[in-house]
Amino acid sequence: MVRHMRRLATVAVGALATALLSLGTAGAASAAPNPAPAGVDITGVGLDAPLRLRADTQPAHVGAVIDQVNFLGQTGRPTGPKPADLGPKYTVVVFAGETAQQTYDLYPKAVGGPRVYRPAKQPDARKISAGWFLGRLSMSETLRTAGVPLERQFDTVSGGAGGGERVLPEDTLDPAKDLDDALGDLQRLLLLNVGVMLTITVGLAGIALLIRRRTR
Structure with a gap:
């Protein structure tokens, strides 16, 4: 039963990654019936080596990290917060199988809320404009749960894979x-x-x- 549930989770994350990789591609062909297993690599402050997550072993973490960037639109803001207000940076690279497809810079501790930067230069060489986007409130906790050394954030509760809602502080x-x-x-x-x-x-x-x- 556990093996069957893990197989289903892997397929679901693979489908999520396939949908993400198809964003911004005009005239894209229909998704393959058996998408390659998805994965993400995370590098940044506090990580001595890339944090490698793969859907066949950690489907929940992979799906949660991908969900932090799969809602971005075609065009973002041309400029972001001041460098001093961004906080620690974490680069997330999305894989299809063993092939890097997309990269994003995540700033979970940015002043005014988490931010996502999408570079114009992508590993899959697709044409897309660079832009800044508001991130999900659950970004910090999602990265921390996946293995990034971030302090626990008590004012945000994860709403499943990604997303989140503000709650009352504990002292209230x-x-x-x-x-x-x-x-x-x-x-x-x-x-x-x-x-x-x-x-x-x-x-x-x-x-x-x-x-x-x-x-x-």
Whole structure:
């Protein structure tokens, strides 16, 4: 059963890689019925040697990394963030079988959110424009899970293979802290109301006294 499930996962990742490799190619032929096993190589900060992932042994990791770049459009932004705001760079090369097909530069810690840069020069020599793209929120955790030495990111939860959604920080989930904060807010609100009532009462008393003196 485990071997059968791994075979199915490998086929699915191969199909995903085939779909990715067909992006930007005009008049592409229909995909082959048995796509070559996909894979990715990752190089960058903290990696002494390329991190090699292949679909036949690590289909989940390969699929998750490919999903970080398979949504890019034909045209990206011509310029990206300032170099000082990009953070560590990780180059991902997508393979079909043993043949390199595409390359991307990923910046999971960029200021303002993850970024992807697609160079115009690609291993498969296809014509495509260079461009910058906003990356998925799950980029850092996806790379970390795949083996890249990145710190764990607690403000993002992976939504399957790629994608993600923001969640509340852990300290906001403390019920005791929430109760203390609520009681403190209530106390301040009551004091404010008492102050307002005293101010109104004193003001009315002063007005009444002034009217009484003038009517004598």
